[in-house]
Amino acid sequence: MCQSIIFSRSPLSVADVVNLSQAKSSAVLDDSADFIEWIEAGARVIDDVLRKDGKIYGVTTGYGDSCEVSVPLESVNQLPVNLTRFHGCGLGKYFSEAETRAILAVRLGSLCQGYSGVSYKLLQRLSLMLQHDILPLIPEEGSVGASGDLTPLSYIAGALIGEREVRFQGKTMLSSEAFSALGIEPYQLRPKEALALMNGTAVMTALACLAYDSARYLCQLSSRITSLTLAAVGGNPYHFDEQLHAVKPHAGQQQVAAWIRSDLVVAETHPTQTRLQDRYSIRCAPHIVGAVQDALPFIERTLLDELNSANDNPIVDSQAQRIHHGGHFYGGHIAMVMDLLKTQVANLADLHDRQMALMLDEKSNNGLPANLSAATGEEKPLSHGFKAVQIGCSAWTAEALKLTMPASVFSRSTECHNQDKVSMGTIAARDCRRVIELTEQVAAAAFMAASHGCLLRKNISELVLTEPLQAFLEQQQTEFPLLTKDRPLEMELRKMLNYIAQQHWQFYKAT
Numbered sequence: 001m002c003q004s005i006i007f008s009r010s011p012l013s014v015a016d017v018v019n020l021s022q023a024k025s026s027a028v029l030d031d032s033a034d035f036i037e038w039i040e041a042g043a044r045v046i047d048d049v050l051r052k053d054g055k056i057y058g059v060t061t062g063y064g065d066s067c068e069v070s071v072p073l074e075s076v077n078q079l080p081v082n083l084t085r086f087h088g089c090g091l092g093k094y095f096s097e098a099e100t101r102a103i104l105a106v107r108l109g110s111l112c113q114g115y116s117g118v119s120y121k122l123l124q125r126l127s128l129m130l131q132h133d134i135l136p137l138i139p140e141e142g143s144v145g146a147s148g149d150l151t152p153l154s155y156i157a158g159a160l161i162g163e164r165e166v167r168f169q170g171k172t173m174l175s176s177e178a179f180s181a182l183g184i185e186p187y188q189l190r191p192k193e194a195l196a197l198m199n200g201t202a203v204m205t206a207l208a209c210l211a212y213d214s215a216r217y218l219c220q221l222s223s224r225i226t227s228l229t230l231a232a233v234g235g236n237p238y239h240f241d242e243q244l245h246a247v248k249p250h251a252g253q254q255q256v257a258a259w260i261r262s263d264l265v266v267a268e269t270h271p272t273q274t275r276l277q278d279r280y281s282i283r284c285a286p287h288i289v290g291a292v293q294d295a296l297p298f299i300e301r302t303l304l305d306e307l308n309s310a311n312d313n314p315i316v317d318s319q320a321q322r323i324h325h326g327g328h329f330y331g332g333h334i335a336m337v338m339d340l341l342k343t344q345v346a347n348l349a350d351l352h353d354r355q356m357a358l359m360l361d362e363k364s365n366n367g368l369p370a371n372l373s374a375a376t377g378e379e380k381p382l383s384h385g386f387k388a389v390q391i392g393c394s395a396w397t398a399e400a401l402k403l404t405m406p407a408s409v410f411s412r413s414t415e416c417h418n419q420d421k422v423s424m425g426t427i428a429a430r431d432c433r434r435v436i437e438l439t440e441q442v443a444a445a446a447f448m449a450a451s452h453g454c455l456l457r458k459n460i461s462e463l464v465l466t467e468p469l470q471a472f473l474e475q476q477q478t479e480f481p482l483l484t485k486d487r488p489l490e491m492e493l494r495k496m497l498n499y500i501a502q503q504h505w506q507f508y509k510a511t
């Protein structure tokens, strides 16, 4: 049964966002009297100021640098509609359905903090979109990630008022049609509500949550691939010795060493060794994968702070009856962690590309067939094994490495120099997602090659893998058979990629 995620004042987790994005959980809005009152108190602050003819940025003024333009009271309801419309200029591909659900969930979570001056009705409508899977088509490009993800989020605000396209029940239609299929009218935005929907970091934060989740899984997969690579080339298990690692106390490095150690049968001395120390792509794996693993807790903490923040402007404090003008839409923290994560993950692509080279090259693979071809007899001289897959890995790795240029340092002054310093966090998060996609491709290839390498090694000498792992490899052979002759591997690689994306295997016990 689908688990419910309650949207209330209690914090969301990264896993909540991931589960909602995959429609494994459903969104439920807190309907307790306390929560409704908490939210409505914020909306009343806006009404009170308007009644007293006060001034609120973005309610009685133009937006951004146009904040010196006064908007007459009789137009305050039209202003939010204009905001959704003039930001309807996004370009590029559209976010996937999973990404769009995550974006909706993250924005709803932030508005549930109760510091944005919106009505409970708006939250109801947003949660209804999640519940009925009414997913706005949101173009990926056009946010500098500092005045919030204004342009992409305008596609949510525009959809709420019936004016943008959505995917609903497998079709693309105007949001007004999707609402009418449910017997409801488009939403009428109150003053401040379009700004509250758009003036925050929901797009980059949603993407960052998905990236974090994939990276966490990749660390385990990378550890497993390393174990298999080591076993395939007859490497030295003692590089992962507990006492060895105890003297360099990075927790992530120690964790990765422990994972790899748990895959291997560590004998005091290993009879097959001809080389006392393995090359760095094996020996230093705990220091490479471990660095990513060590970055994860920091990244998660940053994500949680952003996820459970009021990232908006102005901030409406109903208890103090104050309206604060500030810059909480700025995505500097997400930009930082996404720039960090993409370089870390790209290092994993590079690691596996090197491991592929090690396993395929007869000069370094310690007696395995060239290119890990399993061909014999007449097929042998014709067969090229993983040769082209390795070339693919080199291309995917280069593409991933190329994307590691930090986005956050490319701040551009924009919007008449009102936004004269911006985060580019959305670009960093999109880069990070793409780096992960490419790295998963390299990992899929390396996983397949290393598994084959182990099966080929079995014929040569004893494997240093634990018995359950050997049994797993043999099972795998039915889905990914040895390359006894050349065949196109695209579909098998895609199958492997799907398994990775769905986190199909649990490699190690939960930490």
Ligand SMILES: N[C@@H](Cc1ccc(O)cc1)C(=O)O
Pocket: 063, 064, 065, 146, 147, 148, 150, 199, 313, 314, 329, 415
């Ligand atoms: N993020 C701006 C608001 C803004 C909204 C729309 C714009 O087009 C520009 C700026 C602020 O709060 O100051």
